[in-house]
Amino acid sequence: MSLIHGLHFKNIRGDLLGGLTAAVVALPLALAFGVSSGAGAIAGLYGAIFVGLFAALFGGTPSQVSGPTGPMTVVMASVFTQFVAIDPQSGPLYAFTVVIMGGLLQMSFGLLKLGKYVTLVPFPVISGFMTGIGLIIILLELGPMFGFPGASSAEMALREVPLYLREADSAALLLGSMTLAIVMFCPRKVSAIIPPTLLALVIGTLIYQLFHGERNLAVIGDIPTGLPALVMPAFSMEILSEMFLAALMLAVLGSIDSLLTSLVADNMTKSHHDSDRELIGQGIGNVFAGMFGGLPGAGATMRTVVNIKAGGSTPLAGAFHAVVLSGILLGAAPLAENIPHAVLAGILLKVGLDIIDWRFLQRLHRAPLFVSGLMLLVLVLTVMVDLVTAVFVGVFIANVVTVKRLSDNQLDSIRVIDSHAGNDEGLTERERQLLAETKGRVVLYQFDGPISYAAAKGLSTKLEGLRPHDALLMDFSRVPLIDVSTALAIEDMILEAQQVGRDVHLIGLNPIVNDILKRLRILDLVPVNNCHKQRSKALEMAHSMVFRDEPN
Template identity: 55%
Template sequence: MQIVNPLRFHNLRGDLFGGVTAAIVALPLALAFGVSSGAGAIHGLYGAIFVGLLAALCGGTPSQISGPTGPMTVVMATVFKALIEKNPETGLAMAFTVVMLGGLFQILFGVLRLGKYITLMPYTVISGFMSGIGVIIILIQIPPLLGYESSSNVVEALRELPQFLANPNLAAIGIGILTLAIVFGAPARLNRVIPSPLLALVVGTLIATYLLQDGSLLLIGDIPTGLPEPNWPVFELDQIKDMIVYGLMLATLGSIDSLLTSLVADNITRTQHDSDRELIGQGIGNLMSGLFGGLPGAGATMRTVVNVRAGGKTPLSGVIHGSILLVIVLGAGKLTESIPQAILAGILIKVGIDIIDWSFLKRAHRISMKATGIMYVVLLLTVFVDLITAVAVGVFVANLLTMQKLTDWQASEIKATTTPNDEMRLSHEEKQLLRQADGRILLFRLGGPMSFGAAKSISRRMAIVENYDILILDFSDVPILGVTASLAIETMIKDAVEKRREVFIVGASGDVQKRLLRLEILENLPPRNRVINRLDALQQAFYLINGERSEVSVDL
């Protein structure tokens, strides 16, 4: 597989406009995510540059724009806080090592071709944790909107909120409200010319610089210029387990975030992304971002949509986006030092509101109370516990409910009868044979995939009928047979054989036949008792109970 995507220039004008527009949108967001993470604005820019450039060059979604995102920043803020508190001297370097680990895990996901499985997570879980992340972003940005330092977690933000409300910074509140007014209220026509986050950044900074010079506003502060020095990996033996867990958390979240954005890009561009290649590209980007002190990133939905709508179609647009941000860091870093943090808080509150899955929240109660419950549990666990616990609990409960539904459906497809009835579809000849057999033939039909959930239903159904001489097991409509269900069927066959009853196997082909043979379930049955269709089995069974042996058996 070619590691680097070839840069093609057949769509140069569109890619140029798309890349420039995406960079304009990305600049204020990168600064805001950097400040919100606790590392500093410059680290958000580093992340936007390295992830943006390398994911475009090595990824599998041509029009995707990557960089720091709200979900990744929320997790990274937790990582910074946890590692720096325990290791004041090496905690920052360890946090960036976690970013590198996350990148390595993503590369591994891609190499192992796990891309197609990443987005198989139930939508209720995805909706819950994405909405939870949106709530976290909003809550931890309230303090800077009121003129105070950003809180590192929701509990801290809520605990300190009464104090902040009692002593608000009116200048910060004014700038924050202005920012919110611009990002929410900018006319669509103006937004197409200059994205509302950048407009809010410019207008708010100019007002703060020339009209609010009393020093009451918290500013971004010093932004270093030039390329960063490499941050070589740092490990502490007693923290390795936590670092690996954090790395897996970043890798999993970044992969989900990126591949969901890839699906959005596919829908807009009518193309198909390569999910495994995308994971490798994102992993390379995060690996290098961590090495140079950047925040982790992922495919960014808003920036990708902006890029495509402006004409960006190829990886060149992502390269242009990253290159513009690199030029800003190399030569214009000083211009960003006077940006008030209240502006970034207003921009991020808009990001948080956009991340919340309002569409599903409004309709969840109409779908299913169980689905709604899962979504809200995941949301609350994301906000007040942590993302891994939220996703683990959500996936576990959702899978349990899914298995229950599947088990109920499988149970409804397990039919057993000794007389013709409406429960089982039979031909006229089959009904006649069953009727004439006078209850001595038990027809046991299985339908659809038979997983471990069907095993108990098979046993229960079999226990209902005791008086019969011949058992016909019909697998004609079974495409998949699980091990547990196979063993339940083996028990049925053994019980019948021990009681000197004949057993016929009907329609077992393909994977079902292989499973039965590998488990040696058919060992006690003569080849003539394995037939292709149900009518043949019924005819042979009827002849047997009347003291005759059919000559029309068809072996599989």
Template identity: 50%
Template structure:
């Protein structure tokens, strides 16, 4: 190995890779600048205050990068996490001990998810479900900001109160706030892409909107923001609210895990690398747990900030840690200036975030795909907006799984119901023809799902008719059975015995045979004379059996 190759290998194996230091520092600096207005906006939207959003970006951003498994990922408060946290904050009356106990528990749960290797299961969530709840979160973010665009606050937490507050806000607008909000929206939606890599649109909107507010006062502003390091928050538990805290912690943990690992996939595609899912969950959990002790709102991998980091040159964990360090410097020094930021500016920035969160890419193409997938996406979106996130995801995953099993079962039943078994050789077809319809071969064609098991016996019975004397069940492509499938096979055997038919078994693995012998009817299929290693052997024995019974079977 050459010295250059050896050095590159050692650089890759090192925990900190300094080979891309310039790109990582610039990427982290850029991501930190972009994160500033978003962290303030998310903190304000959460109910815990702008400073809680900044500390969330600092704690989660630093520790998720330090201990996580996605080198280029930038973490911090995200729309989905803020929506859940805001609901929790309102439900618990803003009690810091209870609220941040949920954040700490969520972090601990994420660490447990990583240690138990749950990261691999996130990819099993179907895309329509992910699209539905992400789009629903986008709708919630927009709904919560509508009244603030006009200088008013929503009447309580939740989507419905946010919508009901809009008519009053429209009838009694704060014109200065409305003007600043309109200016903010214009900037974030029209800021040129060629300039975004130099100065991000949200930051420009934040500065311009705040300056306008200083010269034209009248719009509600954030007010005093504490500077310096945060106070330690002691998590508390109350029996009357324990269930609410546990439920919120679980939702935050699951949602943060999904959000982070989806962002990790985006980072993989852009950097041609492969993240470590379980390690990423541990890193996110450490960041959220530690942040909860200091009043920081929980966060996750942030897609937009990660993309900006990568496009600006960031590739390793140093970039995410730099992003957090930039925000830390801002928190310590610029608190008094941030207190002058109008609510309307942050509302305008969040409306853009909400619109970007809605999966318009899928909605534009949805009519070209299966209608069921579109219906599932819309259902999950509705449940997310008007019920809650955990219900939406749970219902979506269950329905998607049932739909998949139904399609799989239909295909398996179709294979059993075909006139000739799939992948039949010419010799097998010839032997079945010589049997004159008195031998029926059933090729299961793959694993028998419990969805197909319910109708399996009926299809075999209906195809067999009155002429069939011997049924051959081919298990060559059945690697395993569950109890439902075993019961279905047992039913086929019992039906055959009731009708005076013989049942042969071919290609059965040791595992399948043992399960049938233990669970199915006694001595079935324990008799060696009915078990064969191949379909040809079973068919040959079936023809000999027919001849022995006096049936006319033509020779080859």
């Protein structure tokens, strides 16, 4: 396995152009995300540089460009506010330590090869989650858009909406609205030359500088130049559990965000990413971002798409994007100090609108009630509670319902065959004859497919209501595997049958099923002669045992 996945130098021109274009797109977003998070514009730039560089070098999606994203910024804003409120002096250190911890968790996800499971989150959960994040971004940016400081939470922003509308700063609102209009309605011919976000940033800032007069709006302010200083991790045992939970939230969200973007990149490049390697690369990037006071990041869909369209296809593009941003930081950071918050708010409002799953919302009324309800529940929990609760509750409900449906299907596929059931399809003529001659005194219990723990409790109900019988044959010929719960349910069936004097026969146990029944000592309950490889042999033996005491 090569150190840098997918690296080659056959596409240097395309990679450099793709990286440059991605950096131009990333710059205004990094500044805006930094300001929105509460950590400052410089934190956004540091995050774009470190996550962008290390995720490109050590990740598993060659064409992906990484950096701060809307969802990650929402979480970081919450983390920053939470720990600064706990300790105003050490709070920022705790917040960046959480970023480091989140990166380490992401690396562990990759090392444990959990990448293939991350994207198995059900679609209604992802849709509600992303729509909720989009709404949070919009709500948080309403304050700066109307000339007020940003709210610390979506709930607080909702409460402040009447105040925003009543006492709006007309200059800020006009500037923010103009910025939003440029980003949304920029002609394609123009956007092909310069990214709309950068164009809106430049025009909005220039207009403010030329015409603001004495109307001073909130601006980014001082941006440090030069190389970032190392941020030493800080811990407090009193809040360690809160730090771990916040880190887990960042790690899970960053992993989902990155791997969904990897799927987009795969679709565009007709390639296949390495999920586990991508998580390791993203984790390394977030560790370094936290160590140098940067925002956490993930695979960024917009920057990745722009990179691919401009010709980027290898990790060189993502790394060059970080180098370009580093050059801007070292040489041109002071130029960004006078960017108004209202301009950044206009840009982020468009980001929030883009994150909302409009495609599914338009079809919400046509979707099954459960799907629509789950999506809306996750959306509300995301906005009003927190992101981790929303995802965990959504996944739990979706999995419970899915397991229930699968167990119902499994139970429906199980047949109880006797001479009176009329459901003996699949049996040979000889097997039908043997079963019919017993006149209901032999019952064939035929499993079909894997049997999960959810179906275990329903196994014995299939036998309820049958006429009294002398022998129970359990056919496992079509069962590839069972779990412990199912094995214990089978044990109960065997014991119940034997308590009323019935002979029990097991048929067609493959090595996997045989092993688990043997390990749990369930096979000890059944005589060795009553374990058969073929169904016909079991029927012959059960037939002879039923009639052994009757005269010829």
